[in-house]
Amino acid sequence: MLLKETKDKLLPTLKTYFGYDSFRDQQEQIVESVLTKNDNLVIMPTGGGKSICFQLPALLFNGLTLVISPLIALMKDQVDGLKANGILADFYNSSQEKFEQDEIFDKIYSKELKMLYVAPESLSFLQNILNETYISCIAIDEAHCISSWGHDFRPSYQQLGFLKNTLPNTPIIALTATADKATRADIIEQLNIPKATQFIASFDRKNIELEVRPANDRISQIIKFIEKQPKESGIIYCLSRKGTEQIANKLKQQGIKAAAYHAGLNFAERTKTQEDFIYDKTQVVCATIAFGMGIDKSNVRWVIHYNMPKNIEGYYQEIGRCGRDGLKANALLFHSYSDVIQLRKFMNGASNEEVQVAKLERIKQFSEATTCRRKILLSYFGELLAENCGNCDVCKNPPQLFNGTIIAQKALSVITRLKESEAIGTVIDVLRGAQNATILDKGYDKLKSHGVGKEISWRDWQQYIIQLINQGYCEIAFHKNNALHLTDFSKKVLFENEVVNLTKPIEYKEQPVVEKTTKTKKPKKDSLFERLRNLRQEIALAENIPAYLVFNDATLKEMERARPMSEADLLDISGVGQRKLEVYGEDFIAEIIAFSNEKIKTRKKRDTHKITFDLYKEGLTIDEIAEKRNLKSTTIFSHLALLYTEGKAIEIYDFVSREEVEKVRLAKATLESPQALKPYFEHLNAEIEYFKIRLALTIIDREG
Known part of the structure; x- marks a missing residue:
């Protein structure tokens, strides 16, 4: 049972570090299971949110979460993403210099790391920390690599069974996007986690x-x-x-x-x-x-x-x-x-x-x-x-269908009478009443269903059964000599007369591709999404990180839809956490306000910056306006910059000196006019505050 104190931290931690207001399917149950120190096997499609299932618990555990990852090349990408969210993470592998590896050990000993990514081959170099003094959790990513039944078998993963023996009280969470029933069973057996709770999320990626x-x-x-x-x-x-x-x-x-x-x-x-x-x-x-x-x-x-x-x-x-x-x-x-x-x-x-x-x-x-x-x-x-x-x-482009319920019932009935022990070839032989050695030796010619489908050719039966498999009425058990097994859908066909639609078997021929004539929508050249994407790229280049680590496309689309013009509104956007709000919030709010201002001539809507102007005319100070509007003062300064651009009566030099404007003007010439504020801030050695840089640029642009 998870302590209430810990449970209450889950959503705030999720929002602060990952920017999400709620968990996706099964994530919360998995996180709670890990935090209560259960072993877990998580099967979740790519993009389904597997990483949060161990990254969030890592933030709440006292010690280190060790993440086993198969490829050195992808560790840096994972760690960069965590660091962008303000999470203490690093990786350890053979490509690093010894002094870099020593620094990582120093961080572990002083508890300055929450997560460490490592390849299976490098575990032998971590013997000094592979104990429960340091390790709170072990996450094994791409866990299907452990199984020879899996599609991407890696021998180095088969050594990982020792981890449970070495750290018996440490929870292990194994994760993969793709594992059939045989592979799941193999993962649990080889990792020595027989009591692992299995979480199998929907594989449906509808998008x-x-x-x-x-x-x-x-x-x-x-x-x-x-x-x-x-x-x-x-x-x-x-x-x-x-x-x-x-x-x-x-x-x-x-x-x-x-x-x-x-x-x-x-x-x-x-x-x-x-x-x-x-x-x-x-x-x-x-x-x-x-x-x-x-x-x-x-x-x-x-x-x-x-x-x-x-x-x-x-x-x-x-x-x-x-x-x-x-x-x-x-x-x-x-x-x-x-x-x-x-x-x-x-x-x-x-x-x-x-x-x-x-x-x-x-x-x-x-x-x-x-x-x-x-x-x-x-x-x-x-x-x-x-x-x-x-x-x-x-x-x-659906094909022509016919009612194939009788055909389906015959096939499923034979699978039943064969006790789900035979592959597709033998099932067809029984349906067609074959008298070959296999059928006679096993006594299948005595079955009541023997020959029930002799009027259908062998090849046609093969295609019909493939269609039944494709529709989920039966399945191939690859780990049991490819025997055909029934599913829950089978019962509806056999006992409830559910209608099964099939298509007539055809000789497959490669046809020339017919180009679709439907018109595709071209993206608007000056949409807010494109403006935000350009800003994101500018920031990514300045900080030397991938653009999607600033905000992903879905978050930008949500910004385009909601048009947040204050920090409180921006924080409501999925994908905007506290750290990213602090680092990038002002730039994105300013871009949204600027874009909205350009469109304001076509509508009479009263925007948020105009409310700020009314309060400014009443003689309120910046802090008083911010308090009255429940906004941060930096947001109010963004409003003033926009109002000044519109030609409103703003005494702009009350907030930024002429000397500071000149310094920013020189920086702009040197930096070749980047959109982000951070390059200016760093170029000026942090001597001029962000809001003053924004106001100075507004003055320079208006004069220009």
Whole structure:
């Protein structure tokens, strides 16, 4: 049971450090479970808010939270994001100098760190602190890497079972975006956390539009796709290193800022490519699957699979790297049989070849599906969607359906009589009344359902059963020799006569892509969102951090909608915490007020700065106006600057001296007129306060 004193700190801590007023689905229960020192397994989609599940408890624990992360390259991005929120965090890895590593130990000993990111390979260097004197919690990110059933198995993760033995009273939280039932069980067993509470969030990322196209003239299609959203970031996944280089070069020839990322590049080259993408210097990265894991870049708007992925887990994780901010995003997959053949060759001789081949077949079936693609994705992870999603290519261009309830009942009945122990091939053989060795040896020819579907061809039965799997009426148990299992939806078909709609099996042929004729909305050139995005970029360049660490796109959209003109109003925006309010609030409020002033001529609405002007005319001081309006004095000074720009009778030199204005004028010439105030403040050695810099710039601009 969580103490009331601790529980009462949850929401204020969430708002102060992360800018959110409320928790998302299951986050609060997970945080409370960690704080009560339970072990936990969290399955939550990319962009679902996994990180907060261990980052927030880390702020409330007395000691250090150790975060196990698979890639050195992504640790810096994670730590930069935490530091931007005012959280004491660092990373430890082999790329650091010894003095840097010693500094980290000093911070741990003096309790100056809340979180430390480390790769599994580096744990042996942390023996001195791997005890319950220092460690309060262990978070294992990308936990699917521990399992050979998983899609991204890493042997280094299999050593992590020792952590529970070494720190038996320390809570372990394992997190991943993608794990089927077999992988979940394996994670719990290998980490020695049999009593772990499992939290499985919805896998439904409704904001991502799913689309599959035949692989005809892919480069031409990709260029047209990018040209429709020229300012947006995206990732193109390829099978080979050579493919990433070729595609990147072809995009660059079209004037698109693209770069390749693969294991053949050295560490410095890979790091530069990743950072250029994070800092919005590169628009498109053409990458092998290693790119993107753990990167919190929230404004990736699209993901394209140039080649077929090798399984649904990988596909799902990769498309999850777009639309993390909850805004509209696109996932485009090109389907090609040559890719399937190539992937099949890669799997020859693998230790778990049978599982890999079965999972490849499943993603192939997804690509060929004539039913809602989101239903297929969700049912694969054990989540059943009753209605079609309306946001995939199949839903938007639905095929002709027929009532296939009898066909479904026959298939599900045979699966039942086979006690859910056989794969799709044997199920079809029983349906068709086959007399082969397997059927006779196991006595399946004696079953009541033997031959119940002999009028349907073997190939057609295969497509019908794939459709039933895709709709969630049955599922493949990959860890049980690919046996077909029933789901909760099956009972409705077998016992409640629920109608099942199927499509007639067709010979799949790659058709030429028909370009949509629907008009796409062009973004307004001078929208408030664009103004705020430009300001964000200016601040990001000045502070040398990625733009999305200032505020993400969703927060800027909310600012555009709500038009906050005071600090209290800005703090109500989701994504604005106390620290970011203090650091960036004044600049964004001023930009919103300035934009609103430019639009004021077209409407008669009385804006907040005019109320300030009325009180100023009454003779109230700045502090008195601020107190009366429940605003900070810095906000009142922003109002005065705007009023002065409008030509109102403001004695501006009552608040800033002519000497200070001249200093700012010289700084402006030196700094080449940045929009943010911080560069001025630092250039002037913090001798002139922010509000005076704002007023001085207003005077200079008006004189100019």
